[in-house]
Amino acid sequence: xxxxxxxxxxxxxxxxxxxxxxxxxxxxxxxxxxxxxxxxxxxxxxxxxxxxxxxxxxxxxxxxxxxxxxxxxxxxxxxxxxxxxxxxxxxxxxxxxxxxxxxxxxxxxxxxxxxxxxxxxxxxxxxxxxxxxxxxxxxxxxxxxxxxxxxxxxxxxxx
Numbered sequence: 001x002x003x004x005x006x007x008x009x010x011x012x013x014x015x016x017x018x019x020x021x022x023x024x025x026x027x028x029x030x031x032x033x034x035x036x037x038x039x040x041x042x043x044x045x046x047x048x049x050x051x052x053x054x055x056x057x058x059x060x061x062x063x064x065x066x067x068x069x070x071x072x073x074x075x076x077x078x079x080x081x082x083x084x085x086x087x088x089x090x091x092x093x094x095x096x097x098x099x100x101x102x103x104x105x106x107x108x109x110x111x112x113x114x115x116x117x118x119x120x121x122x123x124x125x126x127x128x129x130x131x132x133x134x135x136x137x138x139x140x141x142x143x144x145x146x147x148x149x150x151x152x153x154x155x156x157x158x159x
Contacts, residue, residue: 030128030138034121041125041148045141048148049115049127052139057110059103059140061096069142069149124151 037045048067055063065073071086073091080086080094088094099106109131116136117128125141140152 003128024115030119031117032128033119033126034124035119037118037125040066041120042115045118045127046115046123048141048150049129049139050113052150053106053110053113056099057103059096060101061108062092064095064099067150069144069151072149083121087107091153122159 015147038042052064053069055067058131059090064098065076068076068091076091076094080088080098086094086097088097115127116130117126119128123143125143127141128136128137128138129138140151141148142151143149
């Protein structure tokens with residue numbers, strides 16, 4: 001299945017908010033955020049998401065940090081400063097340690113990765129991803145100086 005297309009089969013609908021995630025009654029705020037991405041936006045965001053998960057699976061903290069929104073990359077060091085085994089002097093060292101903890105899971109996720117939806121409003125976007133299981137996590141993206149960057153370090157939290 002090409003990256004960026006929906007998974008096969010009809011999605012199961014949730015009675016609470018009419019989406020495919022019966023676990024969460026509040027994801028309409030993501031699914032119907034802003035507008036659907038244009039073809040060009042979707043292509044650019046798909047490229048970013050693929051690069052992001054490839055860097056995550058490879059444990060490449062420096063490359064992952066280069067794909068993060070600047071403010072997030074800066075705060076990653078502060079966020080894990082007092083965490084045993086995760087503290088580091090820069091984003092790349094902290095990210096590498098975080099990625100090492102979830103390496104096996106990230107390799108599987110990167111191999112199964114599909115971008116299912118992209119919603120955009122101003123400089124913010126939601127990219128819904130699918131790893132062959134429900135519910136669909138999403139990444140929050142931010143556009144600054146003409147380029148999309150990842151605002152949430154990992155879908156639904158850290159990968």
